[in-house]
Amino acid sequence: MDVDPEGVEHGLANLVLALVEFLRQLLERQAVRRMEGGTLTDEEVERMGLALMRLEQKVHEMARAFGLDPSELNLGLGPLGRLV
Amino acid sequence: MTLLAHAIAASPPATLSQEGLRGRPLAWSEAGDLGLWSTEWAPDIKLERPDALEHHRLVERICAAQPCLPVRFGTAFATSDDARASLDKRAAALHAALTRVAGKTELALTLLWRDSPGPLLIKSAAGPGRQYMEARRAEFAAREARRARAETMVDRVVAELAIDRQLVWHETCTSDNVAVSLAVLVPTERAAERKAELERVAARFPDVIPVLNGPWPPYTFARTE
Numbered sequence: 001m002d003v004d005p006e007g008v009e010h011g012l013a014n015l016v017l018a019l020v021e022f023l024r025q026l027l028e029r030q031a032v033r034r035m036e037g038g039t040l041t042d043e044e045v046e047r048m049g050l051a052l053m054r055l056e057q058k059v060h061e062m063a064r065a066f067g068l069d070p071s072e073l074n075l076g077l078g079p080l081g082r083l084v
Numbered sequence: 085m086t087l088l089a090h091a092i093a094a095s096p097p098a099t100l101s102q103e104g105l106r107g108r109p110l111a112w113s114e115a116g117d118l119g120l121w122s123t124e125w126a127p128d129i130k131l132e133r134p135d136a137l138e139h140h141r142l143v144e145r146i147c148a149a150q151p152c153l154p155v156r157f158g159t160a161f162a163t164s165d166d167a168r169a170s171l172d173k174r175a176a177a178l179h180a181a182l183t184r185v186a187g188k189t190e191l192a193l194t195l196l197w198r199d200s201p202g203p204l205l206i207k208s209a210a211g212p213g214r215q216y217m218e219a220r221r222a223e224f225a226a227r228e229a230r231r232a233r234a235e236t237m238v239d240r241v242v243a244e245l246a247i248d249r250q251l252v253w254h255e256t257c258t259s260d261n262v263a264v265s266l267a268v269l270v271p272t273e274r275a276a277e278r279k280a281e282l283e284r285v286a287a288r289f290p291d292v293i294p295v296l297n298g299p300w301p302p303y304t305f306a307r308t309e
Contacts, residue, residue, distance in 0.1 A: 035221065
């Protein structure tokens, strides 16, 4: 078997960050739904928005540190389509 | 020696030139009333891009000679027995797929959005957190609207061409610029006519650029899972 150690690290980083990005986007959708439902105060919307914005920046920063483009964090799942 | 798979067909095998990939021998491994066309390969020979194109030409040659299910490029079996065991395991599904593609050929239609989504207008008086949330909300809504529009276009294509839904495969909005990826099985002898009809219907959508490909072997409809 021809295994490239750097390729393994890159692949693992891609997989882990893709899962983190998937969870981040789920959180984001849930937050938008709550905002649309009117169950959040203005202050809560502001705080949640800031938190999600910083989380997005952080995930993208980590992706770039591993030489990944943030758009690569959306994994293809074959016949099931894209992860997000 | 390994076997580099090209296509699955029903036995008896059609009469074909015995030349496989890179001029190596083309083999037929029979299992019951099914068989696998493959090239006798050496595991130490690495596959290159031109091999993928040659595989496609081989599949076209096999499909022109008899109904067949193209196998994904790069699929290999260690021995002929392994190939036969793989066919045996999926025999019923493979027969159903062969019946579906017999006498048919695949056309592919891709619809590309003409414009990217417009800029998001967010109240500037709001704080950065609120602006971020509003931007996300607008983005989700725009994405949903695009998906709905793409599905409407698929419905129009299927209805106007009176295509049996079972002979159509499609995906929508797989990337920012792709609205629809659609593949359809059509009778081989009517492929040119159906392609022209498909082109006419797709040209009526003002918001997308149609790209038509094929006819080619039924790659999309060879799946059995």
